[in-house]
Amino acid sequence: GAGVSQSPRYKVTKRGQDVALRCDPISGHVSLYWYRQALGQGPEFLTYFNYEAQQDKSGLPNDRFSAERPEGSISTLTIQRTEQRDSAMYRCASSLAGYEQYFGPGTRLTVT
């Protein structure tokens, strides 16, 4: 594809439900990043992968958050037992290792 895609673009879920957010990076990009961005703030690092290996997950807020990239391409960020404080824009980015990051359009998550 031409760029990074994310789905769904919008997700409204009830508190306590699990959600899975998908990221399809640019073909051939080694690194994939997940960020959370609150309104008026910069992207907050959550985790990143090189190929299928999760290199750093220090930004995941708690153990309800997890991410995987099993084949080194598409990645899924899963939030279990969602809470209202999880409401935010979740952004994915991909890059050739060490170079500029290309961001997707984001998934706007609303937990009611």
Next chain:
Amino acid sequence: GQQVMQIPQYQHVQEGEDFTTYCNSSTTLSNIQWYKQRPGGHPVFLIQLVKSGEVKKQKRLTFQFGEAKKNSSLHITATQTTDVGTYFCAGLSSLETSYDKVIFGPGTSLSVIP
């Protein structure tokens, strides 16, 4: 952990005026990147600086990396309405073992009054 700060948080300028945003890191950086995010959009890469004291220009935009590699600045000459958006710096700490993990600053939101 590493912290990246930016000032000012907001800047309103008259079209044609100059604009500068400053980025400061709590740790020495291996490199620094700058991104622009238009309202309702996603961050878009502008440039990467690697060397101490490096200066790069893109048309009306001038980027500088400090000698100590702990700070950076973005200067826009003669702003235009197309410059509206939020400018983020993103730094890779030289102390970071996760060599691709960059930390974004909170951004400077630029408004241009026509």
